[in-house]
Amino acid sequence: MNITLFDGRPADVTGRLPREVRVYDWLDRLGIPYKRTDHEPGNTMELCLEIDKVLGVVICKNLFLCNRQKTDFYLLMMPGDKPFKTKEITKQINSARLSFAGPEEMLEFLDIEPGAVSIMGLMNDHDHRVRLLVDEDVLKDEYVGCHPCVCTSSLKMKTADVFGPFLKSTGHDYTVVHLVGHD
Numbered sequence: 001m002n003i004t005l006f007d008g009r010p011a012d013v014t015g016r017l018p019r020e021v022r023v024y025d026w027l028d029r030l031g032i033p034y035k036r037t038d039h040e041p042g043n044t045m046e047l048c049l050e051i052d053k054v055l056g057v058v059i060c061k062n063l064f065l066c067n068r069q070k071t072d073f074y075l076l077m078m079p080g081d082k083p084f085k086t087k088e089i090t091k092q093i094n095s096a097r098l099s100f101a102g103p104e105e106m107l108e109f110l111d112i113e114p115g116a117v118s119i120m121g122l123m124n125d126h127d128h129r130v131r132l133l134v135d136e137d138v139l140k141d142e143y144v145g146c147h148p149c150v151c152t153s154s155l156k157m158k159t160a161d162v163f164g165p166f167l168k169s170t171g172h173d174y175t176v177v178h179l180v181g182h183d
């Protein structure tokens with residue numbers, strides 16, 4: 001497996017999905033530097049570990065959630081090695097039981113398909129239907145790893161750039177949550 005790390009956007013975007021190219025355009029317009037790697041979809045743990053190694057950062061686990069009525073939607077960013085327990089989140093955000101939102105809502109609100117969920121999708125949430133929840137441990141790292149709205153590329157950016165200029169440009173804020181990660 002030979003995965004290469006690049007600075008910034010691909011020189012040739014031929015064959016890339018418009019949603020991916022929009023991410024690069026958005027980041028470049030904001031002047032946010034990023035590293036990028038292209039790869040097969042991360043369907044195996046081995047590949048995910050290799051991508052993390054090349055980037056020098058662990059890609060965040062991103063979960064797209066909703067309440068039972070499908071009226072409130074959440075994007076949860078958390079360390080990949082922490083287990084997800086809905087009861088920990090529901091208490092902190094005063095919400096009824098949460099479950100995974102469907103691919104239809106994911107596409108409608110974030111212009112993302114399963115396997116590529118990412119904070120970058122918030123640039124497509126013009127009506128601010130999605131509330132961002134971030135585990136406190138994500139904010140402790142100097143860098144964040146995420147997908148550019150596709151599962152065949154991964155990005156590495158400074159955490160301060162993602163939760164500063166990028167998030168501000170989308171008009172979103174975030175709520176810090178505490179996930180225990182064990183029983």
